[in-house]
Amino acid sequence: MEKEAIIVANGLQIGYKTSHRKTNVVNASLDFELLSGEVTCLLGRNGAGKSTLIKTLCGIISPLGGELRIKGGIGMVLTEKTNAGGLTVYDLVSLGRYRQTGFFGALKEDDHLAIRESLEAVGIADKSGSYMSELSDGERQKAMVAKALAQETPIIILDEPTAFLDVTSRVEIMLLLRSLSHEKGKAVLISTHDLDNAVKWGDRLWLMDKKTALRSGTPEELNASGTLDEFFYSPLKGRMI
Amino acid sequence: MKRNATIPYIGLGAGLILLFLANLMYGSVRIPAFDVVSILLGGSPGHQAWSHIVLESRLPQAVTALLGGAALAVSGLMLQTLFKNPLAGPSILGISDGANLGVAIVMIYFSAGSYLTTIFAAFIGAAVVLLVIIAFSRKVRNNVMLLIIGIMMGYLASSIISILNFRATADKVHQYVLWGMGDFTAVSLEKLPYFTLFAVAGLIAAAALIKPLNALLLGESYAANLGVKVRRVRVAILLVTGILTATVTAFCGPISFIGLAVPHMARLILGSSNHKQLLPVTLLAGAAIALLCNLLTIVPGNGQMLPLNAITSIIGAPVIIYVIMNRKNIQYFN
Numbered sequence: 001m002e003k004e005a006i007i008v009a010n011g012l013q014i015g016y017k018t019s020h021r022k023t024n025v026v027n028a029s030l031d032f033e034l035l036s037g038e039v040t041c042l043l044g045r046n047g048a049g050k051s052t053l054i055k056t057l058c059g060i061i062s063p064l065g066g067e068l069r070i071k072g073g074i075g076m077v078l079t080e081k082t083n084a085g086g087l088t089v090y091d092l093v094s095l096g097r098y099r100q101t102g103f104f105g106a107l108k109e110d111d112h113l114a115i116r117e118s119l120e121a122v123g124i125a126d127k128s129g130s131y132m133s134e135l136s137d138g139e140r141q142k143a144m145v146a147k148a149l150a151q152e153t154p155i156i157i158l159d160e161p162t163a164f165l166d167v168t169s170r171v172e173i174m175l176l177l178r179s180l181s182h183e184k185g186k187a188v189l190i191s192t193h194d195l196d197n198a199v200k201w202g203d204r205l206w207l208m209d210k211k212t213a214l215r216s217g218t219p220e221e222l223n224a225s226g227t228l229d230e231f232f233y234s235p236l237k238g239r240m241i
Numbered sequence: 242m243k244r245n246a247t248i249p250y251i252g253l254g255a256g257l258i259l260l261f262l263a264n265l266m267y268g269s270v271r272i273p274a275f276d277v278v279s280i281l282l283g284g285s286p287g288h289q290a291w292s293h294i295v296l297e298s299r300l301p302q303a304v305t306a307l308l309g310g311a312a313l314a315v316s317g318l319m320l321q322t323l324f325k326n327p328l329a330g331p332s333i334l335g336i337s338d339g340a341n342l343g344v345a346i347v348m349i350y351f352s353a354g355s356y357l358t359t360i361f362a363a364f365i366g367a368a369v370v371l372l373v374i375i376a377f378s379r380k381v382r383n384n385v386m387l388l389i390i391g392i393m394m395g396y397l398a399s400s401i402i403s404i405l406n407f408r409a410t411a412d413k414v415h416q417y418v419l420w421g422m423g424d425f426t427a428v429s430l431e432k433l434p435y436f437t438l439f440a441v442a443g444l445i446a447a448a449a450l451i452k453p454l455n456a457l458l459l460g461e462s463y464a465a466n467l468g469v470k471v472r473r474v475r476v477a478i479l480l481v482t483g484i485l486t487a488t489v490t491a492f493c494g495p496i497s498f499i500g501l502a503v504p505h506m507a508r509l510i511l512g513s514s515n516h517k518q519l520l521p522v523t524l525l526a527g528a529a530i531a532l533l534c535n536l537l538t539i540v541p542g543n544g545q546m547l548p549l550n551a552i553t554s555i556i557g558a559p560v561i562i563y564v565i566m567n568r569k570n571i572q573y574f575n
Binding site for chain 2: 096133151
């Protein structure tokens with residue numbers, strides 16, 4: 001499958017508008033390309049601007065400057081708490097069909113098919129009638145990924161999807177995302193603190209901090225060039241963090 | 242696992258018919274069910290006066306309770322979803338207090354005038370609070386903060402009412418206090434078409450918001466990503482809620498607890514937060530609870546009536562306490 005640059009940023013400036021005139025710039029100039037058919041892991045310390053970048057790409061906040069081109073829609077999975085405990089897994093995934101359904105949200109055969117396929121792809125089809133509150137943390141996260149899949153967008157962006165999961169679920173989610181990108185050609189961007197799994201399962205890493213430009217490469221390239229060591233070396237503690 | 246939604250619909254529908262009939266049967270005079278049905282079908286009852294009592298007094302009262310309960314409950318549901326807060330409700334957001342203030346000004350400072358003046362004043366009061374909240378909603382993105390602004394607006398309106406009462410004559414205060422107890426009997430046959438028009442229009446508009454309401458369960462960021470025009474929907478929900486609340490408050494006085502407690506009852510009955518089923522069940526439950534409350538205001542034997550708000554609080558407050566105490570076991574909180 002040929003890889004395509006599906007998000008392209010040139011000199012992208014991200015941050016928040018704090019009042020009518022003032023802005024808080026988190027990162028002044030970012031250049032990157034997000035490729036289809038790959039899992040890209042976004043790594044960086046707290047405050048580096050990972051969440052701001054994710055929110056900018058997802059359209060939750062507007063870019064402050066620069067150029068950002070996105071080909072197609074984005075399915076999104078966030079860490080924020082939802083009030084979806086009283087929805088069944090099927091109801092939740094059906095929300096992914098919001099744009100495809102009409103005024104009253106009635107599901108057509110196409111929509112049911114997309115929902116069933118999404119549930120099967122993440123391996124929770126047997127839980128479709130269960131309430132979200134009855135699921136484990138890992139299963140809930142899979143349901144959110146299924147919702148993003150049902151959106152049928154070429155891009156899926158996830159903000160720390162494995163943050164509250166146990167080790168087994170972390171690996172499961174990463175493997176799931178990897179197979180979705182490789183088999184369905186989706187561009188998957190994951191913001192994470194989980195370096196081990198990012199290096200192991202990510203096709204590409206983006207290293208982000210406030211001082212330098214965003215550094216991008218395969219885990220092997222970044223490891224061989226010493227960039228990973230340098231990026232995660234803590235001068236304060238004198239050891240890898 | 243998912244429960245069958247048909248049973249709540251059938252149960253509530255049957256309960257609603259029985260309560261509606263009971264509202265037509267009981268009052269200062271007890272009229273047998275057979276005669277009530279006969280009057281409704283255009284026949285002649287055992288006593289000539291019964292026809293007048295049922296058609297001129299009890300029928301408008303029962304229809305008002307049915308629509309008023311549905312309107313308040315649906316308003317409460319929409320506000321709880323929008324603010325992601327189980328304690329949101331039309332009275333909490335200050336919309337009812339705004340309507341109260343409008344009525345208080347008319348009742349205390351102008352000779353009570355026609356009912357249309359009172360209704361107009363309530364609409365203006367509710368609309369002012371609503372406009373302030375909508376204006377803030379453009380600046381304040383955080384819904385909890387917006388809820389607090391609503392509560393503050395309610396306090397402000399209540400303070401102004403207290404000051405007005407302080408300066409008013411005793412009989413005007415008495416008149417206002419009576420109105421404040423809530424009353425479904427206030428809508429006569431003559432006023433009923435106006436009340437019905439506003440309430441039904443508001444309920445239809447609420448039904449049109451079912452799709453974005455479901456998306457809002459995931460939070461505003463997810464909703465925006467799914468394609469919801471969040472700000473527009475927020476204004477639409479506040480507007481529909483305002484119309485429904487102002488209508489009920491203007492015609493019947495401020496009625497507490499139905500908007501707050503009934504959406505919780507509906508979720509407990511249904512077991513689901515999906516608005517496709519939850520909104521109709523809330524509507525039916527609101528109508529049924531209001532009819533029940535109206536029935537319970539009748540003091541057996543002497544034909545006197547208890548204040549409606551005393552009854553709605555006795556039913557509503559325990560529900561809220563139960564929900565808060567058991568929130569760890571109730572799925573829509575988890």
